[in-house]
Amino acid sequence: MAQVLGQLPRSTHPDLLVGFETSDDAGVFRLNADTALVQTVDFFTPMVDDPYDFGQIAVANAVSDLYAMGATPLTGLNIVGFPLDELPPSVLVAILRGGADKAAEAGLTVLGGHTVDDAEPKFGMAVTGLVHPARIWTNAGGQVGDRLVLTKPLGTGLLTTAIKRDLLDPELIALVTAQMATLNAAAAHAVRAVGAHAVTDVTGFGLLGHLLELTRASGVGARLRFSDIPLLPEALSLAKQDVVPGGTEKNLAHVKSRVDFVPGLNLPEQLVLADAQTSGGLLIAVAPGSCAALLEQLEADGVQAAEIGELIPGERLEVVL
Numbered sequence: 001m002a003q004v005l006g007q008l009p010r011s012t013h014p015d016l017l018v019g020f021e022t023s024d025d026a027g028v029f030r031l032n033a034d035t036a037l038v039q040t041v042d043f044f045t046p047m048v049d050d051p052y053d054f055g056q057i058a059v060a061n062a063v064s065d066l067y068a069m070g071a072t073p074l075t076g077l078n079i080v081g082f083p084l085d086e087l088p089p090s091v092l093v094a095i096l097r098g099g100a101d102k103a104a105e106a107g108l109t110v111l112g113g114h115t116v117d118d119a120e121p122k123f124g125m126a127v128t129g130l131v132h133p134a135r136i137w138t139n140a141g142g143q144v145g146d147r148l149v150l151t152k153p154l155g156t157g158l159l160t161t162a163i164k165r166d167l168l169d170p171e172l173i174a175l176v177t178a179q180m181a182t183l184n185a186a187a188a189h190a191v192r193a194v195g196a197h198a199v200t201d202v203t204g205f206g207l208l209g210h211l212l213e214l215t216r217a218s219g220v221g222a223r224l225r226f227s228d229i230p231l232l233p234e235a236l237s238l239a240k241q242d243v244v245p246g247g248t249e250k251n252l253a254h255v256k257s258r259v260d261f262v263p264g265l266n267l268p269e270q271l272v273l274a275d276a277q278t279s280g281g282l283l284i285a286v287a288p289g290s291c292a293a294l295l296e297q298l299e300a301d302g303v304q305a306a307e308i309g310e311l312i313p314g315e316r317l318e319v320v321l
């Protein structure tokens, strides 16, 4: 994708505060001294069987990039692909109702949308939020010594691949579905209360891919402690059984030359850290003196978060046990 974008003319405008060239979560455009628009779009094919759940997850995932920039969600537009001749309209109604309910929870007003006839269902949302131009969170502010905090366990790519192969029991289907449908609103609230140096969300490129974007933009390296990284139940054992999505394998191949894994962290552990997440948590770089306060505030806001490592000098990622 970077190769494609590199061939396009760059947008330049004095009020374009964050554009696509910095691999940040969303674009930011200043309207006036106090207000900037934050805009992003995401849509995809179903990763769960229940259409209502799929609608909820798609919107939680789309709006996550607003939370990762510190923005307050404002409006949304549905983006729908649907095989109108092959599936009953009730399926589409359920998808849209799930999306509408999640949008309402996020405080998004849905203005409308667009539907095209498509062989495979697809759903997502273009979302707009507002932020004060001086209070934008980017992935570029991390400093050596900052602690890294992650607000959702890893493994949604592995578990949803197991769903597609009929290998996951109903309890775990419910668990991973609920996690993906959970907004990053409470996590963002805690970050706003305590403050942080850099924030992003963990989605399609996995923890390692999104951490590399953050370290590259911040001009630092990072050390992760594998045993401190929260994983969904069965994530590691699915990786060991080779129940691995193609996107996760591609992610690992893409980042491997920039990561030093301590001996003992074998392919399954590496795959879990590269697992392509749907609607993953926030990844936060916070000053060491504020980390305890952030973890406390996250807990008070009902978010299960973990300190998983720190930023270090250099440009490489280290993963230790």
Ligand code: CO
Pocket (backbone or CB within 6 Å): 024, 025, 064, 065, 068, 200, 201, 202, 203
């Ligand atoms: Co993002």
Ligand code: CO
Pocket (backbone or CB within 6 Å): 025, 040, 041, 042, 065, 203
């Ligand atoms: Co996105």
